[in-house]
Amino acid sequence: MRFRHPDGSLVHLAYCTNVHPAEDLDGVIAQLDGCSALVRKELDVPVLGVGLWLAHQLADQLANSEDALERLQQALRRNGLEVVTLNGFPYAGFHDEVVGxxxxxxxxxxxxxxxxxxNxxxxxxxxxxxxxxxxxxSTLPLAWRTPWTxxxxxxxxxxxxxxxxxxARVEESTGRQIRVAFEPEPGCVIELVPQGAEWLAPYGADGRIGLCLDTCHLAVQFEEPAAAFAVLDRFGVPVVKSQVSAALHVADPxxxxxxxxxAEFAEPKFLHQTRERGGAGIDNLDALDQLAGSDAWRVHFHVPVHAAPRxxxxxxxxxxxESLGYLxxxxxxxTQHLESETYTWSVLPSSPRDTAELAEGIxxxxxxxRSRIVALGLEAL
Incomplete structure (x- = not known):
C-alpha cells in the first residue's frame, strides 16, 4: 500500500512473502497469483506492496536471466503488486521442518x-x-553472536x-538507488540498536547502508523507541527500512x-529468543527454567498485530x-519503507487452515x- 506523507514523500507498506514456502520461480509466481492477489482484493487497494523473499538460487536466476525476470514482472503487473523492498535475511530453507x-x-x-x-x-x-x-x-545482523572474533x-x-x-555501480548504471539494511536481532552479533548504530556509523554518510528496525526485536530486548532513535541520530545511521511487527509479552511469568x-507457542521450527526485563535472556522457549521469572518476559515470536493473544x-x-510515530x-x-513480517502464521497455536484464511489474516x-499510519497524518493512496 502507498501513503502520502504531509511533506510530500511517498511511504510504502508491504507484507513480507517469507510467510510463503516457495523457493523457485514457479512457486513464487503461484504465491503472487494466489495469496498476494487475495490480500489485495481483501484490502480493495489499487496496488499492494510485497516484500519479496527470494531464496539464493532464485535470486541468482533472476539476476542472470531476462526471461525469468520478465515472468516475475508479468506476475506482479497482472496482480496489481509492486516491489520496493526485499527480505535478504534467509538464504534458503526458511520453511524447513527445523530452521533454528x-x-x-x-x-x-x-x-x-x-x-x-x-544478486x-x-x-x-x-x-x-x-x-x-x-x-x-534487509539482511542479517552480521552473524549469530558466537563465535565472533x-x-x-x-x-x-x-x-x-x-x-x-x-x-554505487548499480546506481550509476541504472539510475536507481538500492540501500541495504542490517537488522538487529536478539542473540546475534548486533542485537541492540546502539550496537547497530556504532557498527554501521562508518557507512551512514551516503545512505546506502543503514539499519532495518524490527519493532518485534526492539520490544523483545526491552529497548525504548525514543532512546533507540536518539542513538541512531547521534551516530548518523539512517533507518532504511522498518519491519513493523509485534512480540509476545508475558506480564507475570x-x-x-x-x-x-x-507453552502452546513452543515449537521446533524457529528460534524464540526470550528476555526478562532487567534480567537474563535465553535462546529458545525450552530453556525457560533458566529465567528468574521475577519480572515480565518478552518472546521473539512474531504474532499478528491485529489479533491479541489469549x-x-x-x-x-x-x-x-510508538515506533511508528517516530518512523x-x-x-x-x-524511512519510506514499512513491512509487515509475521512469518509465523504456520506455527501459531491456531494457524490458518488454507490460503484464503492466510490472506484474510495478512x-x-x-x-x-493502515489505520495507525493514517492516524499519524498520512494519506492512503
Whole structure:
C-alpha cells in the first residue's frame, strides 16, 4: 500500500512473502497469483506492496536471466503488486521442518552472503516502480553472536565495503538507488540498536547502508523507541527500512495460565529468543527454567498485530505504535519503507487452515497498520 506523507514523500507498506514456502520461480509466481492477489482484493487497494523473499538460487536466476525476470514482472503487473523492498535475511530453507540457527548462515564473513546480496541488488534495481525513491534490502545482523572474533569482524567489514562499491555501480548504471539494511536481532552479533548504530556509523554518510528496525526485536530486548532513535541520530545511521511487527509479552511469568498458554507457542521450527526485563535472556522457549521469572518476559515470536493473544498473554503493539510515530509521524519520515513480517502464521497455536484464511489474516494486519499510519497524518493512496 502507498501513503502520502504531509511533506510530500511517498511511504510504502508491504507484507513480507517469507510467510510463503516457495523457493523457485514457479512457486513464487503461484504465491503472487494466489495469496498476494487475495490480500489485495481483501484490502480493495489499487496496488499492494510485497516484500519479496527470494531464496539464493532464485535470486541468482533472476539476476542472470531476462526471461525469468520478465515472468516475475508479468506476475506482479497482472496482480496489481509492486516491489520496493526485499527480505535478504534467509538464504534458503526458511520453511524447513527445523530452521533454528541455520537462518544465520551464510553470515557476513562468508562470500556466499555477499554474492547473494549483490544478486538481490541487481534484481531489485529492475523491479522498482519508477516513482519509488529507492529500494531496500534487509539482511542479517552480521552473524549469530558466537563465535565472533576480531578477525571475523574485519572480514565482515571488507564484505560490506565491497557491497558499498556494488551499490554505487548499480546506481550509476541504472539510475536507481538500492540501500541495504542490517537488522538487529536478539542473540546475534548486533542485537541492540546502539550496537547497530556504532557498527554501521562508518557507512551512514551516503545512505546506502543503514539499519532495518524490527519493532518485534526492539520490544523483545526491552529497548525504548525514543532512546533507540536518539542513538541512531547521534551516530548518523539512517533507518532504511522498518519491519513493523509485534512480540509476545508475558506480564507475570508466575501466572500458571500464562505459562500454559506460552507453552502452546513452543515449537521446533524457529528460534524464540526470550528476555526478562532487567534480567537474563535465553535462546529458545525450552530453556525457560533458566529465567528468574521475577519480572515480565518478552518472546521473539512474531504474532499478528491485529489479533491479541489469549489473556493473560499480550503482545507488544504498544512498542510498535510508538515506533511508528517516530518512523513516519514527524515532519519528515525517517524511512519510506514499512513491512509487515509475521512469518509465523504456520506455527501459531491456531494457524490458518488454507490460503484464503492466510490472506484474510495478512489483510487484517495491513488494515490495522493502515489505520495507525493514517492516524499519524498520512494519506492512503
Amino acid at each position: 540457527k541455520k537462518v544465520y548462515l551464510p553470515d557476513w564473513t562468508q562470500p556466499e552472503r555477499l554474492h547473494y546480496t549483490r 538481490l541488488v541487481d534484481v531489485l534495481a529492475q523491479l522498482l516502480p519508477p516513482d519509488a525513491a529507492y529500494g531496500s534490502i 576480531g578477525e571475523q569482524d574485519t572480514r565482515a567489514r571488507a564484505a560490506v565495503s565491497r557491497l558499498e562499491m556494488h551499490l 508466575g501466572d500458571a495460565e500464562a505459562r500454559r498458554l506460552l 489473556p493473560p498473554l499480550s503482545s507488544t503493539t504498544d512498542v510498535l505504535e 513516519v509521524g514527524g515532519a519528515h519520515p525517517r 489483510a487484517g494486519e495491513l488494515a490495522w497498520l
